[in-house]
Amino acid sequence: MKLAILILVFLSIFPMNINAQTAEEFAAAWDKNHVSNILPSNVRHKDLQKYLENLKKLGVKVDEVGRSYAGREIHQIEWGKGATKIFMWSQMHGDEPTATSALVDMFTFLQNNRDKLAWVKKLENSVTIRAVPMLNPDGAELYQRRNLQGIDINRDARNLQTPEGRLLKKLRDEWKPEIGFNLHNQNPLTTVGKTPKQAAISLLAVSGNPKGATYAGHERNKRICSLMIAALDKFIAGHIGRYDDEYNPRAFGDRISEWGTPVILIETGALHGRDEMFLVKMNFIANLTALQSIVDGSEKRADAKVYENLPFNNSGNLYSFLFRKANIINYAESEIPFVGDVAINAERRCAETLSPVFVQEIGDLSVFSGLEEYDVSDYFLVSKTGRLKIGSPGEFLFYKKSRVIDWKAKDLEKKYAPDAVFSNGKWTKPLPPKASLKS
Numbered sequence: 001m002k003l004a005i006l007i008l009v010f011l012s013i014f015p016m017n018i019n020a021q022t023a024e025e026f027a028a029a030w031d032k033n034h035v036s037n038i039l040p041s042n043v044r045h046k047d048l049q050k051y052l053e054n055l056k057k058l059g060v061k062v063d064e065v066g067r068s069y070a071g072r073e074i075h076q077i078e079w080g081k082g083a084t085k086i087f088m089w090s091q092m093h094g095d096e097p098t099a100t101s102a103l104v105d106m107f108t109f110l111q112n113n114r115d116k117l118a119w120v121k122k123l124e125n126s127v128t129i130r131a132v133p134m135l136n137p138d139g140a141e142l143y144q145r146r147n148l149q150g151i152d153i154n155r156d157a158r159n160l161q162t163p164e165g166r167l168l169k170k171l172r173d174e175w176k177p178e179i180g181f182n183l184h185n186q187n188p189l190t191t192v193g194k195t196p197k198q199a200a201i202s203l204l205a206v207s208g209n210p211k212g213a214t215y216a217g218h219e220r221n222k223r224i225c226s227l228m229i230a231a232l233d234k235f236i237a238g239h240i241g242r243y244d245d246e247y248n249p250r251a252f253g254d255r256i257s258e259w260g261t262p263v264i265l266i267e268t269g270a271l272h273g274r275d276e277m278f279l280v281k282m283n284f285i286a287n288l289t290a291l292q293s294i295v296d297g298s299e300k301r302a303d304a305k306v307y308e309n310l311p312f313n314n315s316g317n318l319y320s321f322l323f324r325k326a327n328i329i330n331y332a333e334s335e336i337p338f339v340g341d342v343a344i345n346a347e348r349r350c351a352e353t354l355s356p357v358f359v360q361e362i363g364d365l366s367v368f369s370g371l372e373e374y375d376v377s378d379y380f381l382v383s384k385t386g387r388l389k390i391g392s393p394g395e396f397l398f399y400k401k402s403r404v405i406d407w408k409a410k411d412l413e414k415k416y417a418p419d420a421v422f423s424n425g426k427w428t429k430p431l432p433p434k435a436s437l438k439s
Protein backbone atom coordinates (compact mmCIF):
# COMPACT_ATOMS: atom_id res chain seq x y z
CA MET A 1 0.00 0.00 0.00
CA LYS A 2 2.79 2.37 0.99
CA LEU A 3 4.61 1.50 -2.17
CA ALA A 4 1.49 2.20 -4.23
CA ILE A 5 1.18 5.65 -2.63
CA LEU A 6 4.85 6.33 -3.27
CA ILE A 7 4.40 5.40 -6.93
CA LEU A 8 1.34 7.65 -7.18
CA VAL A 9 3.25 10.56 -5.64
CA PHE A 10 6.16 9.92 -7.97
CA LEU A 11 3.88 9.80 -11.01
CA SER A 12 2.17 13.03 -10.06
CA ILE A 13 5.50 14.82 -9.72
CA PHE A 14 7.03 13.30 -12.84
CA PRO A 15 4.02 12.61 -15.02
CA MET A 16 6.01 12.34 -18.24
CA ASN A 17 9.52 12.20 -19.52
CA ILE A 18 10.19 15.88 -20.10
CA ASN A 19 13.56 15.49 -21.79
CA ALA A 20 14.12 15.38 -25.50
CA GLN A 21 14.69 11.88 -26.74
CA THR A 22 18.02 10.86 -28.19
CA ALA A 23 18.57 8.94 -31.40
CA GLU A 24 19.56 5.93 -29.31
CA GLU A 25 16.25 6.12 -27.47
CA PHE A 26 14.34 6.27 -30.75
CA ALA A 27 16.30 3.23 -31.91
CA ALA A 28 15.52 1.34 -28.71
CA ALA A 29 11.85 2.28 -28.99
CA TRP A 30 11.77 0.97 -32.55
CA ASP A 31 13.57 -2.26 -31.59
CA LYS A 32 11.05 -2.88 -28.85
CA ASN A 33 7.77 -1.76 -30.36
CA HIS A 34 7.87 -1.52 -34.15
CA VAL A 35 4.77 -2.91 -35.78
CA SER A 36 5.95 -3.20 -39.38
CA ASN A 37 6.82 -6.87 -39.52
CA ILE A 38 7.22 -7.59 -43.24
CA LEU A 39 10.36 -6.72 -45.20
CA PRO A 40 9.35 -3.44 -46.90
CA SER A 41 9.97 -4.76 -50.41
CA ASN A 42 7.48 -7.54 -49.70
CA VAL A 43 4.75 -5.16 -48.50
CA ARG A 44 1.91 -5.13 -51.00
CA HIS A 45 -1.20 -2.93 -50.97
CA LYS A 46 -3.19 -5.44 -48.89
CA ASP A 47 -0.39 -5.54 -46.30
CA LEU A 48 -0.44 -1.76 -46.05
CA GLN A 49 -4.21 -1.88 -45.60
CA LYS A 50 -3.70 -4.22 -42.62
CA TYR A 51 -1.15 -1.84 -41.13
CA LEU A 52 -3.61 1.03 -41.59
CA GLU A 53 -6.47 -0.95 -40.00
CA ASN A 54 -4.27 -1.37 -36.93
CA LEU A 55 -3.52 2.35 -36.85
CA LYS A 56 -7.26 3.04 -36.98
CA LYS A 57 -7.79 0.67 -34.05
CA LEU A 58 -5.32 2.80 -32.08
CA GLY A 59 -7.47 5.83 -32.83
CA VAL A 60 -5.43 7.34 -35.67
CA LYS A 61 -7.41 8.99 -38.45
CA VAL A 62 -6.96 7.18 -41.77
CA ASP A 63 -9.02 8.09 -44.84
CA GLU A 64 -9.17 7.02 -48.43
CA VAL A 65 -8.28 10.15 -50.38
CA GLY A 66 -8.08 8.81 -53.92
CA ARG A 67 -7.57 5.89 -56.24
CA SER A 68 -4.70 4.70 -58.38
CA TYR A 69 -4.94 4.19 -62.14
CA ALA A 70 -6.00 0.57 -61.49
CA GLY A 71 -8.47 1.67 -58.83
CA ARG A 72 -6.50 0.78 -55.70
CA GLU A 73 -7.30 2.91 -52.65
CA ILE A 74 -4.77 5.57 -51.69
CA HIS A 75 -4.91 6.57 -48.04
CA GLN A 76 -3.94 9.54 -45.96
CA ILE A 77 -3.04 9.28 -42.30
CA GLU A 78 -3.66 12.32 -40.11
CA TRP A 79 -2.28 12.86 -36.64
CA GLY A 80 -2.11 15.86 -34.31
CA LYS A 81 -4.29 18.94 -33.88
CA GLY A 82 -1.83 21.81 -34.03
CA ALA A 83 -1.36 24.71 -36.37
CA THR A 84 1.89 23.74 -38.11
CA LYS A 85 1.11 21.55 -41.11
CA ILE A 86 3.52 18.78 -42.08
CA PHE A 87 2.94 16.67 -45.19
CA MET A 88 4.73 13.40 -45.92
CA TRP A 89 4.38 10.98 -48.82
CA SER A 90 6.17 7.74 -49.61
CA GLN A 91 6.61 5.24 -52.43
CA MET A 92 5.57 7.37 -55.40
CA HIS A 93 8.02 4.95 -57.00
CA GLY A 94 6.54 1.50 -56.47
CA ASP A 95 9.88 -0.21 -55.87
CA GLU A 96 10.97 2.30 -53.20
CA PRO A 97 9.21 0.97 -50.11
CA THR A 98 11.32 1.60 -46.97
CA ALA A 99 9.61 4.78 -45.79
CA THR A 100 6.12 3.30 -46.06
CA SER A 101 6.89 0.88 -43.24
CA ALA A 102 8.71 3.61 -41.31
CA LEU A 103 5.63 5.87 -41.47
CA VAL A 104 3.47 3.10 -40.02
CA ASP A 105 5.95 2.65 -37.17
CA MET A 106 6.21 6.41 -36.67
CA PHE A 107 2.46 7.00 -36.32
CA THR A 108 2.12 3.99 -34.03
CA PHE A 109 4.88 5.43 -31.83
CA LEU A 110 3.34 8.91 -31.77
CA GLN A 111 -0.14 7.65 -30.99
CA ASN A 112 1.07 5.31 -28.23
CA ASN A 113 3.22 7.95 -26.56
CA ARG A 114 0.87 10.94 -26.53
CA ASP A 115 0.36 10.58 -22.80
CA LYS A 116 3.77 9.20 -21.96
CA LEU A 117 6.23 11.60 -23.54
CA ALA A 118 5.93 15.34 -23.05
CA TRP A 119 7.43 16.18 -26.43
CA VAL A 120 4.93 13.95 -28.21
CA LYS A 121 2.07 15.64 -26.33
CA LYS A 122 3.45 19.01 -27.33
CA LEU A 123 3.83 17.80 -30.89
CA GLU A 124 0.23 16.65 -30.94
CA ASN A 125 -0.90 20.10 -29.85
CA SER A 126 1.35 22.10 -32.13
CA VAL A 127 1.43 20.23 -35.46
CA THR A 128 -0.87 18.32 -37.74
CA ILE A 129 0.84 15.65 -39.81
CA ARG A 130 -0.75 14.25 -42.93
CA ALA A 131 0.98 11.36 -44.67
CA VAL A 132 0.23 9.38 -47.80
CA PRO A 133 2.00 6.04 -47.53
CA MET A 134 2.42 4.20 -50.85
CA LEU A 135 1.26 6.89 -53.28
CA ASN A 136 1.83 4.40 -56.13
CA PRO A 137 0.10 1.17 -55.00
CA ASP A 138 -0.07 -0.23 -58.56
CA GLY A 139 3.69 0.12 -58.92
CA ALA A 140 4.18 -1.36 -55.45
CA GLU A 141 2.06 -4.37 -56.43
CA LEU A 142 4.41 -5.15 -59.33
CA TYR A 143 7.48 -3.81 -57.52
CA GLN A 144 8.18 -1.40 -60.34
CA ARG A 145 9.10 2.28 -60.36
CA ARG A 146 6.33 3.54 -62.64
CA ASN A 147 2.57 3.52 -62.31
CA LEU A 148 0.35 1.35 -64.49
CA GLN A 149 0.29 3.94 -67.29
CA GLY A 150 4.04 3.41 -67.54
CA ILE A 151 4.60 6.97 -66.34
CA ASP A 152 7.18 7.94 -63.74
CA ILE A 153 4.90 9.87 -61.36
CA ASN A 154 7.88 11.95 -60.29
CA ARG A 155 8.19 13.31 -63.83
CA ASP A 156 4.49 14.16 -64.02
CA ALA A 157 4.39 17.26 -61.81
CA ARG A 158 3.86 19.49 -64.86
CA ASN A 159 1.63 17.37 -67.12
CA LEU A 160 -0.42 15.80 -64.33
CA GLN A 161 -1.55 12.87 -66.44
CA THR A 162 -1.35 10.31 -63.61
CA PRO A 163 -4.19 10.08 -61.06
CA GLU A 164 -1.54 9.60 -58.36
CA GLY A 165 0.32 12.79 -59.33
CA ARG A 166 -2.89 14.79 -59.57
CA LEU A 167 -3.89 13.54 -56.11
CA LEU A 168 -0.56 14.55 -54.60
CA LYS A 169 -0.87 18.04 -56.04
CA LYS A 170 -4.48 18.37 -54.90
CA LEU A 171 -3.67 17.26 -51.33
CA ARG A 172 -0.87 19.82 -51.19
CA ASP A 173 -2.73 22.67 -52.84
CA GLU A 174 -5.88 22.32 -50.75
CA TRP A 175 -3.99 22.14 -47.45
CA LYS A 176 -0.87 24.27 -48.08
CA PRO A 177 1.46 22.57 -45.57
CA GLU A 178 4.56 24.34 -44.25
CA ILE A 179 6.96 21.39 -44.64
CA GLY A 180 6.97 18.42 -46.99
CA PHE A 181 8.81 15.11 -46.68
CA ASN A 182 9.33 13.31 -49.99
CA LEU A 183 10.36 9.73 -49.23
CA HIS A 184 12.22 7.53 -51.71
CA ASN A 185 14.83 4.80 -52.18
CA GLN A 186 18.00 5.21 -54.25
CA ASN A 187 20.30 2.76 -56.02
CA PRO A 188 21.99 0.54 -53.37
CA LEU A 189 25.35 1.14 -55.09
CA THR A 190 25.16 4.91 -54.54
CA THR A 191 28.26 6.05 -52.65
CA VAL A 192 29.19 9.00 -50.45
CA GLY A 193 31.46 11.54 -52.12
CA LYS A 194 34.77 10.02 -53.20
CA THR A 195 34.56 7.18 -50.70
CA PRO A 196 33.54 3.61 -51.61
CA LYS A 197 31.01 3.76 -48.76
CA GLN A 198 27.39 3.06 -49.60
CA ALA A 199 25.00 5.97 -49.01
CA ALA A 200 22.55 4.26 -46.66
CA ILE A 201 20.60 7.50 -46.38
CA SER A 202 20.85 10.62 -48.53
CA LEU A 203 19.18 13.91 -47.77
CA LEU A 204 18.26 16.98 -49.73
CA ALA A 205 16.73 20.23 -48.54
CA VAL A 206 15.01 21.02 -51.82
CA SER A 207 15.15 24.63 -52.92
CA GLY A 208 12.58 24.35 -55.70
CA ASN A 209 13.86 27.61 -57.10
CA PRO A 210 14.99 27.18 -60.72
CA LYS A 211 18.12 29.17 -59.92
CA GLY A 212 18.68 27.38 -56.60
CA ALA A 213 18.00 30.49 -54.52
CA THR A 214 17.47 29.96 -50.82
CA TYR A 215 14.75 31.32 -48.51
CA ALA A 216 13.59 30.93 -44.91
CA GLY A 217 11.76 27.59 -45.28
CA HIS A 218 14.67 26.15 -47.23
CA GLU A 219 17.15 27.26 -44.55
CA ARG A 220 14.93 25.76 -41.85
CA ASN A 221 14.89 22.46 -43.73
CA LYS A 222 18.70 22.50 -43.98
CA ARG A 223 18.88 22.86 -40.21
CA ILE A 224 16.42 19.98 -39.76
CA CYS A 225 18.59 17.91 -42.12
CA SER A 226 21.64 18.75 -39.96
CA LEU A 227 19.89 17.31 -36.92
CA MET A 228 18.82 14.19 -38.82
CA ILE A 229 22.44 13.71 -39.91
CA ALA A 230 23.68 14.06 -36.32
CA ALA A 231 21.14 11.47 -35.18
CA LEU A 232 21.90 9.01 -37.99
CA ASP A 233 25.65 9.48 -37.52
CA LYS A 234 25.38 7.43 -34.36
CA PHE A 235 24.47 4.39 -36.44
CA ILE A 236 25.71 4.90 -39.99
CA ALA A 237 28.55 7.44 -39.77
CA GLY A 238 30.18 7.94 -43.16
CA HIS A 239 27.19 6.39 -44.91
CA ILE A 240 25.11 9.56 -45.27
CA GLY A 241 25.14 11.49 -48.55
CA ARG A 242 23.70 14.66 -49.96
CA TYR A 243 21.37 14.17 -52.91
CA ASP A 244 21.92 16.06 -56.15
CA ASP A 245 20.01 19.36 -55.95
CA GLU A 246 19.58 20.18 -59.63
CA TYR A 247 16.16 21.70 -60.29
CA ASN A 248 13.81 19.49 -62.31
CA PRO A 249 10.59 21.17 -63.45
CA ARG A 250 8.86 17.78 -63.86
CA ALA A 251 9.67 16.48 -60.36
CA PHE A 252 7.31 16.85 -57.42
CA GLY A 253 9.99 17.58 -54.81
CA ASP A 254 11.03 20.68 -56.73
CA ARG A 255 7.56 21.80 -57.70
CA ILE A 256 5.97 21.27 -54.28
CA SER A 257 8.77 23.39 -52.79
CA GLU A 258 8.14 26.00 -55.47
CA TRP A 259 4.38 25.92 -54.83
CA GLY A 260 5.02 26.89 -51.20
CA THR A 261 5.79 23.73 -49.24
CA PRO A 262 9.59 23.45 -48.84
CA VAL A 263 10.47 19.79 -49.15
CA ILE A 264 13.01 17.55 -47.46
CA LEU A 265 13.92 14.57 -49.61
CA ILE A 266 14.97 11.41 -47.81
CA GLU A 267 16.47 8.74 -50.04
CA THR A 268 17.14 5.34 -48.53
CA GLY A 269 19.96 3.36 -50.10
CA ALA A 270 21.41 0.15 -48.71
CA LEU A 271 24.08 -0.98 -46.30
CA HIS A 272 25.90 -4.23 -47.02
CA GLY A 273 25.28 -6.75 -44.26
CA ARG A 274 22.21 -4.93 -42.96
CA ASP A 275 18.69 -5.88 -43.94
CA GLU A 276 15.77 -3.71 -45.00
CA MET A 277 14.37 -3.50 -41.46
CA PHE A 278 17.52 -1.75 -40.26
CA LEU A 279 16.85 0.94 -42.85
CA VAL A 280 13.24 1.24 -41.66
CA LYS A 281 14.72 1.96 -38.24
CA MET A 282 17.02 4.63 -39.71
CA ASN A 283 13.98 6.29 -41.37
CA PHE A 284 12.05 6.09 -38.11
CA ILE A 285 14.91 7.81 -36.25
CA ALA A 286 15.27 10.48 -38.94
CA ASN A 287 11.53 11.24 -39.00
CA LEU A 288 11.14 11.49 -35.24
CA THR A 289 14.32 13.56 -34.93
CA ALA A 290 12.90 16.00 -37.47
CA LEU A 291 9.51 16.21 -35.74
CA GLN A 292 11.05 16.63 -32.30
CA SER A 293 13.31 19.40 -33.55
CA ILE A 294 10.31 21.32 -34.85
CA VAL A 295 8.52 21.17 -31.55
CA ASP A 296 11.36 21.56 -29.04
CA GLY A 297 12.97 24.50 -30.83
CA SER A 298 16.28 22.71 -31.46
CA GLU A 299 15.79 23.25 -35.18
CA LYS A 300 16.29 26.99 -34.66
CA ARG A 301 19.63 26.45 -32.94
CA ALA A 302 20.96 23.85 -35.38
CA ASP A 303 23.84 24.58 -37.72
CA ALA A 304 22.97 24.27 -41.42
CA LYS A 305 26.67 23.71 -42.14
CA VAL A 306 26.46 20.09 -40.98
CA TYR A 307 24.11 19.53 -43.91
CA GLU A 308 25.94 21.82 -46.30
CA ASN A 309 29.24 20.03 -45.67
CA LEU A 310 27.81 16.60 -46.37
CA PRO A 311 29.52 15.01 -49.40
CA PHE A 312 27.32 14.61 -52.47
CA ASN A 313 26.07 11.25 -53.69
CA ASN A 314 28.25 9.53 -56.23
CA SER A 315 27.65 6.62 -58.58
CA GLY A 316 29.64 4.23 -60.73
CA ASN A 317 32.46 3.58 -58.24
CA LEU A 318 31.02 0.59 -56.48
CA TYR A 319 29.96 -2.81 -57.76
CA SER A 320 28.11 -5.67 -56.10
CA PHE A 321 30.97 -8.15 -56.70
CA LEU A 322 34.54 -7.58 -57.86
CA PHE A 323 36.84 -10.43 -58.90
CA ARG A 324 40.38 -9.10 -58.94
CA LYS A 325 43.18 -10.19 -61.29
CA ALA A 326 41.30 -13.10 -62.82
CA ASN A 327 42.95 -15.20 -65.53
CA ILE A 328 40.10 -14.99 -67.97
CA ILE A 329 39.55 -17.69 -70.58
CA ASN A 330 36.94 -17.16 -73.29
CA TYR A 331 37.20 -20.70 -74.56
CA ALA A 332 34.51 -20.08 -77.19
CA GLU A 333 37.00 -17.68 -78.81
CA SER A 334 40.48 -18.53 -77.60
CA GLU A 335 42.31 -20.64 -75.06
CA ILE A 336 44.86 -17.98 -74.25
CA PRO A 337 44.19 -16.37 -70.87
CA PHE A 338 44.38 -12.66 -70.18
CA VAL A 339 44.40 -10.92 -66.82
CA GLY A 340 41.53 -8.65 -65.84
CA ASP A 341 39.23 -7.61 -63.03
CA VAL A 342 35.59 -8.54 -63.46
CA ALA A 343 32.74 -6.56 -61.90
CA ILE A 344 29.17 -7.71 -61.69
CA ASN A 345 26.09 -6.02 -60.29
CA ALA A 346 22.95 -7.46 -58.79
CA GLU A 347 19.73 -5.86 -59.96
CA ARG A 348 17.34 -4.63 -57.31
CA ARG A 349 14.45 -6.97 -56.69
CA CYS A 350 12.02 -7.40 -53.84
CA ALA A 351 13.20 -9.67 -51.06
CA GLU A 352 11.14 -12.65 -52.20
CA THR A 353 12.76 -12.69 -55.67
CA LEU A 354 16.32 -13.64 -56.52
CA SER A 355 18.25 -10.65 -57.91
CA PRO A 356 19.70 -11.37 -61.35
CA VAL A 357 23.39 -10.52 -61.69
CA PHE A 358 25.07 -9.28 -64.83
CA VAL A 359 28.65 -8.63 -65.91
CA GLN A 360 29.13 -4.88 -65.70
CA GLU A 361 32.80 -4.24 -66.45
CA ILE A 362 35.98 -6.11 -67.46
CA GLY A 363 39.58 -4.86 -67.33
CA ASP A 364 41.62 -2.70 -64.96
CA LEU A 365 39.12 -1.93 -62.21
CA SER A 366 41.73 -1.23 -59.54
CA VAL A 367 40.28 2.23 -58.90
CA PHE A 368 36.84 0.82 -58.05
CA SER A 369 35.42 -1.14 -55.13
CA GLY A 370 33.05 -4.03 -54.64
CA LEU A 371 30.70 -4.77 -51.80
CA GLU A 372 32.31 -8.19 -51.99
CA GLU A 373 35.79 -8.58 -53.44
CA TYR A 374 37.83 -11.67 -54.26
CA ASP A 375 41.47 -12.11 -55.21
CA VAL A 376 41.29 -14.70 -57.99
CA SER A 377 44.83 -14.25 -59.30
CA ASP A 378 45.47 -17.97 -58.68
CA TYR A 379 42.48 -19.00 -60.80
CA PHE A 380 41.20 -19.21 -64.31
CA LEU A 381 37.80 -17.52 -64.54
CA VAL A 382 35.49 -19.02 -67.16
CA SER A 383 32.02 -17.83 -67.97
CA LYS A 384 29.56 -20.72 -68.27
CA THR A 385 28.74 -19.44 -71.75
CA GLY A 386 32.39 -19.71 -72.78
CA ARG A 387 32.62 -16.01 -73.42
CA LEU A 388 32.70 -13.30 -70.80
CA LYS A 389 30.64 -10.42 -72.07
CA ILE A 390 29.23 -7.17 -70.69
CA GLY A 391 25.60 -7.80 -69.83
CA SER A 392 25.92 -11.58 -69.71
CA PRO A 393 24.75 -13.36 -66.53
CA GLY A 394 27.36 -13.64 -63.78
CA GLU A 395 27.79 -17.42 -63.93
CA PHE A 396 31.45 -18.33 -63.41
CA LEU A 397 33.58 -21.42 -63.03
CA PHE A 398 36.97 -21.10 -61.32
CA TYR A 399 39.89 -23.47 -61.94
CA LYS A 400 43.22 -23.37 -60.13
CA LYS A 401 45.89 -21.96 -62.45
CA SER A 402 48.09 -25.00 -61.83
CA ARG A 403 45.57 -27.34 -63.44
CA VAL A 404 45.84 -28.50 -67.02
CA ILE A 405 42.45 -28.20 -68.64
CA ASP A 406 41.33 -29.01 -72.15
CA TRP A 407 39.15 -25.96 -72.68
CA LYS A 408 37.65 -27.47 -75.80
CA ALA A 409 36.33 -30.48 -73.87
CA LYS A 410 32.63 -31.15 -74.22
CA ASP A 411 30.78 -30.82 -70.90
CA LEU A 412 33.72 -28.92 -69.45
CA GLU A 413 32.14 -28.67 -66.02
CA LYS A 414 31.50 -32.44 -65.86
CA LYS A 415 34.88 -33.52 -67.17
CA TYR A 416 36.84 -31.05 -65.07
CA ALA A 417 35.18 -30.34 -61.74
CA PRO A 418 35.68 -26.65 -61.03
CA ASP A 419 37.42 -25.56 -57.82
CA ALA A 420 34.74 -22.95 -57.22
CA VAL A 421 31.41 -21.96 -58.80
CA PHE A 422 29.71 -18.58 -58.63
CA SER A 423 26.11 -18.60 -59.77
CA ASN A 424 23.32 -16.02 -59.54
CA GLY A 425 25.14 -13.91 -56.98
CA LYS A 426 25.99 -16.87 -54.74
CA TRP A 427 28.89 -19.26 -54.29
CA THR A 428 27.43 -22.69 -54.97
CA LYS A 429 30.97 -23.99 -54.44
CA PRO A 430 33.00 -21.40 -52.55
CA LEU A 431 36.55 -20.25 -53.05
CA PRO A 432 38.87 -20.85 -50.08
CA PRO A 433 38.35 -18.07 -47.49
CA LYS A 434 41.78 -16.56 -48.14
CA ALA A 435 40.59 -15.43 -51.59
CA SER A 436 37.97 -13.23 -50.02
CA LEU A 437 39.25 -9.67 -49.73
CA LYS A 438 35.98 -8.23 -48.54
CA SER A 439 32.65 -9.89 -47.92
Ligand SMILES: [Zn+2]
Pocket: 093, 096, 154, 184, 185
Ligand atom coordinates in the same frame (compact mmCIF):
# COMPACT_ATOMS: atom_id res chain seq x y z
ZN1 LIG B 1 12.22 7.56 -56.18
